[in-house]
Structures are given as C-alpha cells and as structure tokens.
Amino acid sequence: MAQKRLGKQTIKLSNPPSMLSAAAVVGPKEGEGPLSQYFDMIQKDDYFGQDSWEKAESKFVEEAVKRAISKSGVSITAIDYMLAGDLLNQIISSSFAARTLQIPFLGVYGACSTMAESLSIGSMIIDGGYADHVICATSSHFSSAERQYRFPLEQGVQRPPFAQWTVTGSGATVLSSTGNGPYITCITTGKVIDFGIKDANNMGAAMAPAAVDTLTAHFKETGRAPGYYDLIVTGDLATIGKEITLELLQKEGLDLKNNYNDCGCMIFDNEKQDTHSGGSGCGCSASVLNGYLYNMLKHGELKRLLFVATGALLSPTSAWQGESIPCIAHAVAIETTLSEVQ
Amino acid sequence: MKTKMSPNEYEKFIKDKMPKPKLLSNAIKAFIVGGLICDVGQFITNWLKGMGLNQEQVSAGTAIIMVFLGAFFTGLGLYDKLGKFAGAGSIVPITGFSNSIVSPAMEFKREGFVFGVGARMFVIAGPVLVYGISTSVLVGIIYFLFFI
Amino acid sequence: MDYIRAFIVGGLICVVGQILMDKTKLTPARVLVIFVTSGVILQGIGIYQKLVDIGGAGATIPLPGFGYSLAKGAIKGVKESGIIGAFTGGITATAGGVAGAIVFGYMMAILFNPRSKR
Numbered sequence: 001m002a003q004k005r006l007g008k009q010t011i012k013l014s015n016p017p018s019m020l021s022a023a024a025v026v027g028p029k030e031g032e033g034p035l036s037q038y039f040d041m042i043q044k045d046d047y048f049g050q051d052s053w054e055k056a057e058s059k060f061v062e063e064a065v066k067r068a069i070s071k072s073g074v075s076i077t078a079i080d081y082m083l084a085g086d087l088l089n090q091i092i093s094s095s096f097a098a099r100t101l102q103i104p105f106l107g108v109y110g111a112c113s114t115m116a117e118s119l120s121i122g123s124m125i126i127d128g129g130y131a132d133h134v135i136c137a138t139s140s141h142f143s144s145a146e147r148q149y150r151f152p153l154e155q156g157v158q159r160p161p162f163a164q165w166t167v168t169g170s171g172a173t174v175l176s177s178t179g180n181g182p183y184i185t186c187i188t189t190g191k192v193i194d195f196g197i198k199d200a201n202n203m204g205a206a207m208a209p210a211a212v213d214t215l216t217a218h219f220k221e222t223g224r225a226p227g228y229y230d231l232i233v234t235g236d237l238a239t240i241g242k243e244i245t246l247e248l249l250q251k252e253g254l255d256l257k258n259n260y261n262d263c264g265c266m267i268f269d270n271e272k273q274d275t276h277s278g279g280s281g282c283g284c285s286a287s288v289l290n291g292y293l294y295n296m297l298k299h300g301e302l303k304r305l306l307f308v309a310t311g312a313l314l315s316p317t318s319a320w321q322g323e324s325i326p327c328i329a330h331a332v333a334i335e336t337t338l339s340e341v342q
Numbered sequence: 343m344k345t346k347m348s349p350n351e352y353e354k355f356i357k358d359k360m361p362k363p364k365l366l367s368n369a370i371k372a373f374i375v376g377g378l379i380c381d382v383g384q385f386i387t388n389w390l391k392g393m394g395l396n397q398e399q400v401s402a403g404t405a406i407i408m409v410f411l412g413a414f415f416t417g418l419g420l421y422d423k424l425g426k427f428a429g430a431g432s433i434v435p436i437t438g439f440s441n442s443i444v445s446p447a448m449e450f451k452r453e454g455f456v457f458g459v460g461a462r463m464f465v466i467a468g469p470v471l472v473y474g475i476s477t478s479v480l481v482g483i484i485y486f487l488f489f490i
Numbered sequence: 491m492d493y494i495r496a497f498i499v500g501g502l503i504c505v506v507g508q509i510l511m512d513k514t515k516l517t518p519a520r521v522l523v524i525f526v527t528s529g530v531i532l533q534g535i536g537i538y539q540k541l542v543d544i545g546g547a548g549a550t551i552p553l554p555g556f557g558y559s560l561a562k563g564a565i566k567g568v569k570e571s572g573i574i575g576a577f578t579g580g581i582t583a584t585a586g587g588v589a590g591a592i593v594f595g596y597m598m599a600i601l602f603n604p605r606s607k608r
Contacts, residue, residue, distance in 0.1 A: 027606075028608070029608055046606045047606075051452070052452045053606075142606060142607070143604070143606045143607075146607075147449050147450075151445070152445035152446045152448065152449035152450075152604065153422065153445070153449060153604040153605065153606065153607060154416050154417075154419060154421065154422045154441070154444065154445035154448055154449065154604050154605075155422060155425070155441060155442060155445035155446070155466075155518075156416075156421045156422045156423075156424055156425015156426065156428075156432050156433060156438065156441050156445075157422075157425055157426075157433070157518050158363075158368070158425065158426055158429045158511070159426075160363060161361040161362070161363055161364075162360050162361055168606075193343075195347060195349065195352040196348070196349025196350075196352055196353070197349075197352070197353075199515065202360075205356045205359075205360070209343070209345075209347075209352070212343055212345070213343040216343050216344075217343075240356075240359055240360060240361070243359055244355075244356055244359055247359075248343075248345060251344075251345050252343060252344060252345065277361075324349065363512040365508075365509065365512050365513070368508050368512055369505045369508050369509065372501075372504040372505050372507065372508035373501035373502065373504060373505050374501065375504070376500050376501045376503065376504025376505070376507075376552070377496070377497035377498065377500050377501030377504070377548070378497070379500065379551060380496045380497060380499070380500025380501070380545075380547050380548040380551045380552065381493050381496050381497050381500075381547070381548075383496070383500075383547035383548075383550070383551035384492055384493055384496040384546055384547035384548070385493075386547075387546065387547050387550075388492070398583075401550065401559065402585070402586030402587070403586070404547065404550070404551075405556075405559075405584070405586050405587030405590065406586045406587060406589075406590040408551060408587075409587055409590040409591045409594060410590060410594050413591070413594035413595055413597070413598045414594070414598065416598060417598035417601055417602035418602070419602070419604075419605045422607070428504075429507075429508050429511060429512075430504045430505070430506075430507030430508035430510075430511055430518075430521065431501075431504045431508070433504075433507060433511075433518050433521065433522070434503060434504045434507040434521070434522075434525060434552045434553055435500070435504070435551045435552050435553070436551055436552070436553065436555070436556060436587065437551075438518075438522070438553070439522065439553060439556065439591065440590075440591050440594065440595070442518075442519070442522065443591045443592070443595040444594070444595045444598045444599065445604075447595045447596065447598065447599035448598060448599045448602055448603065448604045449604050451599050451600075451603070459596060459599045463592070463595050463596070463599075465519075466518075466519045466522065467591065469519060469522075469523050470519075470522050470523055470526050470553070470556075471588070473523050473526060473527045474523075474526035474527060474529075474530060474556060474557050474560050474580075475560060475580055475581060477526075477527050477530040477531060477534075477557070477560070477561075478530050478557070478560035478561050478563065478564040478579075478580035479564060479576050479577055479580060481530055481531070481533070481534035481561045481564050481565065481576075482564030482565060482567060482568045482573075482575065482576025482577070482579055482580065483573065483576045484534070485534075485564070485565050485568050485576070486568045486572065486573050486575075486576055490568060490569070490572070
C-alpha cells in the first residue's frame with residue numbers, strides 16, 4: 001500500500017497543508033440567517049448585477065475566490081491551481097469564473113460534496129509537492145438550481161415539508177504548503193452509496209447513508225473515536241437527514257450526539273426563514289466552512305473539526321428516467337495543531 | 343458500513359421521520375382559494391351574459407379573461423406566493439394553467455425568444471393539451487361510431 | 491346563490507387536487523393532465539354537464555372544465571360535420587383560452603423578469 005494511506009478510503013497527509021485563508025460570499029437570504037456575521041460579503045442583489053442567474057452564480061465564485069486570495073496575502077499569480085465545481089450543467093459557474101481569473105483550473109464535480117472533494121484533491125497536490133498554493137472553491141445559487149432541477153421561480157407550487165432550500169453563495173479556501181494552520185490532516189474519500197431514494201425533494205434521506213458510510217470508514221481507518229473531534233459537521237443533510245444519520249450511526253455503534261451538527265441546519269433559521277428542512281447545495285457547506293467554521297478554527301474555539309460534505313449525484317435526466325439517487329460524502333479532518341502522537 | 347437495507351427497508355426506516363404535509367389545513371386553504379377564483383370566474387360569466395353575449399362567447403370570453411388574470415399576476419410575481427399558500431387551490435383553476443405557461447416563458451427568456459420563451463412555454467401546458475385534445479378526439483370518434 | 495354554488499363546487503375540485511398532491515407523489519403537472527383527461531372522459535359519458543349545471547363557473551374554471559369544453563366541442567363537432575368534427579370540435583371550443591394563454595404568456599415574458607424567492 002502507498003505509504004501515506006491508512007486504509008481503503010483514508011489517507012494521512014505527511015506534509016499537512018495549511019488553510020491560509022477562506023472567504024464566503026452569500027446571497028440576501030443567507031445574510032439574514034444566524035451565521036450572517038461570519039460571511040465576508042452579503043450580496044443584497046442575488047442577480048449580482050448580472051442578467052442571468054448562471055452569470056450571477058459565476059460572479060459569486062469569482063468574488064469568493066478573489067476575496068480568499070486577497071486575505072491570504074498571496075498574489076493571484078502565485079496560485080498554482082484552482083479546483084472548483086458547482087451544480088450547474090457542465091459546471092459553468094466555476095469554469096466561467098476561471099475564465100476571468102486565469103488560474104490553472106481543474107474542474108471537479110461531486111454535487112454538494114464538492115467543497116470537500118476540492119479540499120481533498122488540493123491537499124494531495126500540495127502534499128505531493130506539485131503546488132505551493134491551491135484555491136478550492138464551490139458555489140450554488142437558489143434560482144439557477146431551481147430552474148435546472150425543479151420549477152420556474154414564478155410557478156405557484158408548494159414545496160413539501162421535507163424539502164430543502166438551495167443556498168445562494170460561494171466559499172473558497174486558499175491551501176498552502178506553508179502556514180500556521182488550521183491544517184488538513186486526514187482525508188477519507190467516500191464511495192457512491194444508494195439506498196434507493198427516488199424523490200429528488202428528499203435529499204437528506206438520500207444522502208444520510210453516504211455520510212454514515214464515510215464516517216464509519218473514517219473512524220475505523222484512522223483509529224480515532226468520534227470524541228477525538230470537537231465538532232463533526234456534515235454538508236447539507238438538513239433536519240431530517242441529520243436525524244436519520246444519527247440513528248444510522250447508532251446502529252454502527254457510533255455515538256455522535258454531543259459533537260455532531262449539519263451545515264444545512266446551521267445556515268438558516270428554518271422556522272423564521274421558511275426553509276422547511278434546511279439548507280442545501282454546494283454553497284451550503286462551502287459558506288458555513290469558509291465563513292463560520294474557519295473563524296471558529298482561527299480563534300481557537302474549535303481545535304479539531306471533521307468536515308463531511310455530502311452530495312447527491314443525480315441529474316435532471318436521471319430523475320426523469322426514474323433512477324434512484326446515488327450519493328457520496330467526503331471527510332476532511334481539519335486540526336489547528338499537529339499532534340505527532342495519534 | 344455494516345448496515346444493509348433494501349430500498350423498501352430504508353423507505354420504512356425513514357417513514358416516521360418524514361414530516362407529513364398538513365393535509366387538513368392545506369385542503370381548507372385550497373378549498374377557499376379555489377372557491378374564490380371560481381367566484382371571480384362566475385362574476386365574469388354573469389357580467390358577459392349581462393352584455394348579451396351568447397353562451398359560446400361567454401365561455402370563451404370568461405376563459406380568456408381568467409387566463410389573462412393568471413398571466414398578469416404571474417408576471418407581477420404574485421401568483422407563486424398565492425400558490426405557496428393555496429396549493430391545488432390555485433393550480434387547478436384555469437388561472438393555474440395560465441401560470442404554468444407564463445412562468446417557464448419568463449424563466450427561460452434568457453435562452454432567447456424562440457427556444458427559450460417559445461419552446462419552454464409548453465413544458466407543463468404541452469402535456470395538458472396533448473392528453474386533453476387526444477382524449478377529446480377519441481370521445482368524438484366514439485360518439486361518431488355509436489351515436490350517429 | 492350561483493356564487494355560493496360556484497364556490498363550493500370549485501373549492502371541492504381543488505381539494506381533490508390537493509389530496510392527490512399531498513397523498514401521492516404526483517407532481518402538479520401530472521395532476522393537471524389527470525384533471526383535464528378526466529374532465530374529457532366525464533363529459534364523454536355525460537356526467538360533467540350535470541356538475542356544470544350545478545356549479546356554473548365552479549365547474550368550468552377548474553381544469554376538468556377545460557376537458558369538459560374539449561369533449562363538448564368534439565361531440566358538437568361530430569353532430570355538425572361528422573368525423574372531421576371529432577378533430578376540429580375540441581380545439582374550436584377551447585381556442586379562446588388556449589390562444590389567450592399563448593399570447594398573454596408571451597406578453598408577460600417580454601414585460602417581466604423572474605424574481606428570486608425569499
């Protein structure tokens with residue numbers, strides 16, 4: 001086995017890259033939520049001065065990337081790779097932003113797990129010695145996602161009570177080979193898991209088994225107990241998915257009741273903001289990680305974080321053809337100090 | 343992960359965790375809004391009758407005006423809010439049919455006026471017309487074969 | 491009095507739609523297709539006319555009413571011009587509503603832009 005591998009799905013970075021800086025740019029609704037003070041920019045106009053939702057989403061990516069880079073103090077020309085992806089067909093938000101930014105670009109797709117996926121690959125590139133600075137980004141936009149996956153905005157339909165609200169926003173992280181942390185120490189790459197859910201409104205229930213699968217693999221292969229982490233967050237399972245995840249984890253003999261939360265439950269106030277089950281979309285975990293969680297890590301309020309972004313790998317075509325929803329989750333361990341004894 | 347569940351088992355496992363739609367309150371809202379929209383239709387019907395139009399003109403006129411109202415309130419951005427409250431109460435009346443034409447037309451304007459507005463207009467209305475018209479032709483043919 | 495009857499009949503038809511949407515996994519588009527088709531069939535066997543006699547606009551404004559007009563038109567067409575009428579009758583009877591929806595739909599698309607939900 002390759003020497004940096006801990007097991008079938010998990011690797012340990014021997015030169016853990018540092019999260020040099022992070023930025024989160026969100027839309028108006030997210031800016032009214034409980035995490036508003038942690039975002040770098042709250043864009044009041046969700047068209048972002050553009051004339052289409054897709055262009056607006058691309059602008060969100062561009063802005064988050066620019067802000068993260070300027071906070072890092074590294075010049076944009078010193079960024080070796082941009083790893084980004086989003087929900088739109090052929091990941092246009094990311095590639096169109098990359099067109100403007102002119103950073104060598106690798107497009108990635110993992111639906112809403114993209115933030116963890118880009119951090120994973122970025123860390124490996126740095127650890128492998130192929131880059132000093134990598135920017136990882138992702139985005140989603142409520143209106144562009146609605147028109148691609150669901151209904152036109154002006155159509156008068158009711159959302160089911162278990163539906164989730166796609167977050168408008170983008171998050172970006174600058175990873176660096178040098179720096180004082182927080183460090184990315186371990187990565188568990190998920191397998192595609194499908195428990196047969198077909199209802200595209202029921203994402204939380206569809207993705208929960210994938211999160212559970214990756215979490216169990218992570219604990220098994222690292223030998224860490226859930227209590228090792230101050231906080232374990234999943235990407236966008238929202239209220240219902242969170243509950244299912246906890247129960248499934250219990251079946252696996254893992255108790256996460258005290259240190260587990262979900263970004264989809266954190267970003268909105270479901271009661272006040274009428275977001276039903278909670279937030280979803282690539283931008284959900286990305287903005288919570290790069291806004292709120294990064295702040296907590298920087299200020300020492302969190303020391304060990306396990307970030308598990310979850311993604312539903314369906315497409316409108318597969319949904320119309322009645323296919324069930326394959327899901328994935330990637331775990332990234334982020335720690336403020338490097339302990340040699342593990 | 344040790345847990346293995348078939349789709350059916352998983353469906354059962356999550357069933358009691360899924361919040362149910364509030365059927366009673368939804369039905370009451372649908373009843374009231376649907377009823378009121380029909381009363382608007384009744385008012386227009388009565389008004390057109392009062393102007394001395396014949397029965398066919400009245401029903402066509404009512405349909406045209408109701409469709410206009412549905413389209414107009416969709417354009418103003420109000421019909422989606424009504425729909426969120428009323429559910430089927432604003433989907434089932436002909437104003438909802440109109441909403442289903444106008445909303446994709448507006449949404450896909452950016453894709454151009456031929457393949458955007460022109461083509462997308464019928465994403466929902468298209469199937470309604472296809473099945474409605476086909477069945478009516480069938481009814482006509484059956485009537486022709488057995489009753490004429 | 492006709493307002494009360496329209497309210498009740500129209501409201502009840504919408505309640506049926508609500509139950510279909512909440513209790514089954516039918517999307518609004520499927521509910522509309524089912525409603526139009528059942529309106530055509532119910533008129534084809536002569537039942538829907540009775541509902542229209544009671545409810546007036548309460549029965550004609552909901553989508554089954556559109557199906558009713560299609561079927562009524564087709565039968566009328568057959569009576570007037572034979573088998574050709576089966577094809578022309580339905581659309582003739584509903585031409586106003588359909589043309590209206592197309593024209594107004596196009597107009598609104600030009601005039602307005604979609605707004606994000608809050």
